[in-house]
Amino acid sequence: MPAQPAQPAQAAVPHPLDDVPQTFRAGDSYAVRDALVHYIRRDLLVPWDGETETLPSASSGPRDRYLVGMLGPRPQAVTADRIARAAAQGADGESGDEQEGDDSDLQDRLSPQAAGHIWASSMGLSFTAPASVGTLSATVRWGRYTQSDEATDRGTTRRVWSREPVQHLVDIDVTDGADRTVQLDGETVVLDVQVRRHTGRTGAEDLRIVELALVNRQPDSADARDAHWLFQTEIDVTAFPDDQAAVFLPVDDPLDPASHDNAPEDAEERRLRLLYRDSVSHAKGRNVAVHAHVRDGERNAHRLTTVWLPEYDVRATTAPALQEQDLLQGLELGMDDLAALAVPDRRAELSGSSCNASAYSGLSRYAEFLADHGTVPAA
Numbered sequence: 001m002p003a004q005p006a007q008p009a010q011a012a013v014p015h016p017l018d019d020v021p022q023t024f025r026a027g028d029s030y031a032v033r034d035a036l037v038h039y040i041r042r043d044l045l046v047p048w049d050g051e052t053e054t055l056p057s058a059s060s061g062p063r064d065r066y067l068v069g070m071l072g073p074r075p076q077a078v079t080a081d082r083i084a085r086a087a088a089q090g091a092d093g094e095s096g097d098e099q100e101g102d103d104s105d106l107q108d109r110l111s112p113q114a115a116g117h118i119w120a121s122s123m124g125l126s127f128t129a130p131a132s133v134g135t136l137s138a139t140v141r142w143g144r145y146t147q148s149d150e151a152t153d154r155g156t157t158r159r160v161w162s163r164e165p166v167q168h169l170v171d172i173d174v175t176d177g178a179d180r181t182v183q184l185d186g187e188t189v190v191l192d193v194q195v196r197r198h199t200g201r202t203g204a205e206d207l208r209i210v211e212l213a214l215v216n217r218q219p220d221s222a223d224a225r226d227a228h229w230l231f232q233t234e235i236d237v238t239a240f241p242d243d244q245a246a247v248f249l250p251v252d253d254p255l256d257p258a259s260h261d262n263a264p265e266d267a268e269e270r271r272l273r274l275l276y277r278d279s280v281s282h283a284k285g286r287n288v289a290v291h292a293h294v295r296d297g298e299r300n301a302h303r304l305t306t307v308w309l310p311e312y313d314v315r316a317t318t319a320p321a322l323q324e325q326d327l328l329q330g331l332e333l334g335m336d337d338l339a340a341l342a343v344p345d346r347r348a349e350l351s352g353s354s355c356n357a358s359a360y361s362g363l364s365r366y367a368e369f370l371a372d373h374g375t376v377p378a379a
Contacts (some may be wrong), residue, residue: 054162112335140169144230234305
């Protein structure tokens with residue numbers, strides 16, 4: 001048998017991380033974190049390819065592409081007969097799970113297969129504003145995806161999903177307590193507006209509680225598929241005509257004299273209320289979170305925006321060194337000495353020493369000062 005000819009040696013493929021030169025832009029850890037959050041938001045919610053994007057032909061639809069920020073159509077009514085029929089079909093379709101007894105007795109349980117699809121068809125927010133504002137301006141946005149034919153390079157056509165941005169401006173009168181429904185896309189997509197007088201707050205100012213809800217009333221249809229869904233939904237509320245006016249009041253402001261009656265009776269809760277007096281909420285979300293835009297030095301918000309991916313910056317806390325704080329002088333931090341407390345004789349020695357007694361007293365006074373004043377005392 002003749003020998004096989006020797007195969008030519010293949011050139012080694014360079015590794016993309018080890019052999020290919022990498023070029024990085026200058027930046028700190030904060031920039032890297034912000035970039036990561038940006039791409040996560042684009043991947044889960046924001047249109048990846050822009051406001052008028054077209055999904056790849058292999059995509060089964062925007063519901064397969066995005067995970068949050070969508071409102072489904074009005075689900076079909078679920079009846080007892082439909083539940084029983086779906087449960088029976090599910091029982092007939094199962095294999096390898098034999099049961100003894102009468103198969104005609106259906107289990108009385110509600111499952112997604114028996115009850116149909118379960119999803120949110122509305123989202124919104126509620127907030128408080130003075131009646132003297134007169135009019136608020138709400139901007140409602142969402143994306144509508146529809147299928148269309150797209151020509152290919154081979155002269156054929158294929159079905160693709162394309163996005164159409166939708167935006168509506170709605171004026172909200174807060175002077176009276178009338179409720180109304182604003183049609184945004186006929187009767188299928190509406191903005192539900194409820195305005196009522198705030199009766200649970202003392203004070204001379206006339207306040208209004210406003211509730212806004214974006215509702216998808218389109219019927220569920222297997223033929224329409226994702227075309228009856230609303231994607232990337234958002235509600236943005238400001239004052240009118242001055243969109244920079246800070247008119248949205250905190251839900252419960254510890255510094256507001258009208259909120260003193262809301263102070264808890266428990267001493268620890270009152271200290272926490274004082275400690276977090278600058279961390280106030282300006283709105284409550286319905287199936288969604290709300291971001292309040294507040295300028296430095298102000299208590300009221302000038303803009304409220306619904307967000308599907310909320311984020312919060314947690315400030316770093318650096319404990320003062322022993323030499324920087326007189327109240328911590330004498331405090332024992334050595335792990336070996338603290339571990340010796342487990343020995344009965346050593347525990348009695350340490351607990352009886354004047355050094356640790358003074359340290360415990362200083363630490364207690366430091367904690368009380370922090371709870372009462374909400375800040376670290378000066379060294």
